[in-house]
Amino acid sequence: MRIGVLTSGGDCPGLNAVIRSVVHRAVVDHGDEVIGFRDGWKGLLECDYLKLDLDAVGGILARGGTILGSSRVQPSQLRDGVERARGHVEELGLDAVIPIGGEGTLKAARLMSDSGLPIVGVPKTIDNDIAVTDVTFGFDTAVGVATEALDRLKTTAESHQRVLVVEVMGRHTGWIALHSGMAAGAHAIVVPERPFDIEELARRVGERFEAGKRFAIVVVAEGAKPAPGSMAFDEGGKDIYGHERFAGIARQLSIELEQRLGKEARPVILGHVQRGGTPTAYDRVLATRFGWHAVEAVHRGEFGRMTALRGTDIVMVELAEAVETLKTVPEDRYAEAECVL
Numbered sequence: 001m002r003i004g005v006l007t008s009g010g011d012c013p014g015l016n017a018v019i020r021s022v023v024h025r026a027v028v029d030h031g032d033e034v035i036g037f038r039d040g041w042k043g044l045l046e047c048d049y050l051k052l053d054l055d056a057v058g059g060i061l062a063r064g065g066t067i068l069g070s071s072r073v074q075p076s077q078l079r080d081g082v083e084r085a086r087g088h089v090e091e092l093g094l095d096a097v098i099p100i101g102g103e104g105t106l107k108a109a110r111l112m113s114d115s116g117l118p119i120v121g122v123p124k125t126i127d128n129d130i131a132v133t134d135v136t137f138g139f140d141t142a143v144g145v146a147t148e149a150l151d152r153l154k155t156t157a158e159s160h161q162r163v164l165v166v167e168v169m170g171r172h173t174g175w176i177a178l179h180s181g182m183a184a185g186a187h188a189i190v191v192p193e194r195p196f197d198i199e200e201l202a203r204r205v206g207e208r209f210e211a212g213k214r215f216a217i218v219v220v221a222e223g224a225k226p227a228p229g230s231m232a233f234d235e236g237g238k239d240i241y242g243h244e245r246f247a248g249i250a251r252q253l254s255i256e257l258e259q260r261l262g263k264e265a266r267p268v269i270l271g272h273v274q275r276g277g278t279p280t281a282y283d284r285v286l287a288t289r290f291g292w293h294a295v296e297a298v299h300r301g302e303f304g305r306m307t308a309l310r311g312t313d314i315v316m317v318e319l320a321e322a323v324e325t326l327k328t329v330p331e332d333r334y335a336e337a338e339c340v341l
């Protein structure tokens with residue numbers, strides 16, 4: 001068989017582990033040929049690709065990023081490009097394409113699949129917001145990076161008696177905020193799923209100082225928003241891909257907390273550091289399993305589906321189901337964390 005692979009959307013630790021796994025399973029075990037499209041869907045639309053053999057994937061298991069490159073493509077460009085993509089798949093004699101990506105990529109994968117392309121998807125994202133899989137690879141690494149940063153920030157916050165408002169990624173969900181905040185023992189966690197009450201947040205942080213503590217760590221997910229009308233708030237609008245542009249909630253919150261509490265408050269934005277660098281062992285294993293199962297699905301002709309983790313098993317689920325809803329943090333997780341606003 002001949003299989004094409006691509007990585008699209010925001011990069012994520014573990015992408016290279018999937019690529020390596022696909023090549024190992026397909027080339028070594030099945031005698032297939034594998035090619036990789038450069039820079040995501042763009043590579044498929046422009047027929048820009050490279051051959052992926054064992055040498056090409058040597059030494060990449062522990063490397064962050066993606067050896068194929070990634071990009072974001074506007075939904076309209078993809079819709080207009082479906083026929084071109086189909087032409088390239090035929091021209092290259094591909095029996096299947098394996099796109100590895102998050103919500104946007106999986107929506108595009110569904111579009112391509114609905115138009116008749118043989119697609120098997122692999123979900124990835126540090127945000128952990130894909131509803132049909134228990135976990136996505138990249139999440140464990142991102143939580144680890146954020147937790148280490150929070151541990152470090154605690155010591156400097158204490159020295160200077162500051163409130164540090166630490167902004168983590170996660171787009172519309174609070175998984176990274178919840179898990180890193182719990183792991184590091186943050187004093188307040190603010191997630192997008194629950195619009196927060198600034199008075200309540202200021203009260204909680206203030207009570208900590210009144211009890212004699214000399215610092216506070218607030219973890220805030222980038223997509224968090226105040227309850228309507230409760231605090232002045234700048235919205236960031238939309239970018240050219242139709243994604244919400246986040247306007248710096250940590251900066252806005254630290255100004256507000258400083259004014260209300262009379263304590264020095266500083267924003268810390270962890271940003272892309274959460275996505276960079278080597279994947280954890282957990283993410284490498286999950287990514288490797290996804291790659292292996294994606295190749296098996298190709299050989300079974302299970303197109304229009306994607307890999308997912310359910311319990312300890314890797315299963316195949318319909319792409320249509322995968323893109324229906326986002327996996328948000330459920331209500332019962334807030335109480336366990338104690339300090340979610």
Ligand code: F6P
Pocket residue numbers: 010102125126127169170171222275
């Ligand atoms: O979806 C992964 C993610 O890192 C989000 O957490 C974040 O909002 C977004 O991508 C950032 O995207 P970009 O790298 O395009 O700024």
